[in-house]
Amino acid sequence: MMEKTKFGIYIPRDLLVKLDECMRSLNINNRSKIVQEALQLFLLEHGWKTDHKVKGIIGVVYRHGKCDIVLTEIQHEYLEIIISTIHIHLDRERCMLAIIVDGDGDRIRNLISEIMNIKGVKIVRPLILSLATNNTFYKNFIEEKSK
Structure with missing residues (x-):
């Protein structure tokens, strides 16, 4: 298992409301997991640009x-x-x-x-x-x- 690091982020309130609504509709209750997946997808989508x-x-x-x-x-x-x-x-x-x-x-x-x-x-x-x-x-x- 990879070592984990805690950090804070600031996001617009309306974005947080939309995130919470989406998480409820998908029955997901872990914001950290959502942020991890979003960051992984971002790196996957953009990491190829240097390869x-x-x-x-x-x-x-x-x-x-x-x-x-x-x-x-x-x-x-x-x-x-x-x-x-x-x-x-x-x-x-x-x-x-x-x-x-x-x-x-x-x-x-x-x-x-x-x-x-x-x-x-x-x-x-x-x-x-x-x-x-x-x-x-x-x-x-x-x-x-x-x-």
């Missing part, structure tokens, strides 16, 4: 139309890291795209940046994990979750 070999999914929600063409053109510029894509029609005006990626972290960061700058793209949500052999945090996180 070279990564895999993941980039979720994109956008307005149907001109975005389709621009998104396709950009994807063709990144064929070496894009494994596959899944296109979903949310409604008549909006689409969702899941882009599965595997490769160099810098290239994936560039792809995400280009997608974010497309007019009509509403949401870009990457879920990227590091595959670096020296990334012990990811390995420890997965091992902790499986216990």
Whole structure:
């Protein structure tokens, strides 16, 4: 078991109220556990940005139309890291795209940046994990979750 350290945080009152409501609805009664999970997820979501070999999914929600063409053109510029894509029609005006990626972290960061700058793209949500052999945090996180 890892050594634990106690520390305090300040958050806006309305955020605390929302947190407590969410915890009640999920029948969770341990704020420390929630904060630990949030911090672990934050580190998982952002820790890959310094690693070279990564895999993941980039979720994109956008307005149907001109975005389709621009998104396709950009994807063709990144064929070496894009494994596959899944296109979903949310409604008549909006689409969702899941882009599965595997490769160099810098290239994936560039792809995400280009997608974010497309007019009509509403949401870009990457879920990227590091595959670096020296990334012990990811390995420890997965091992902790499986216990």
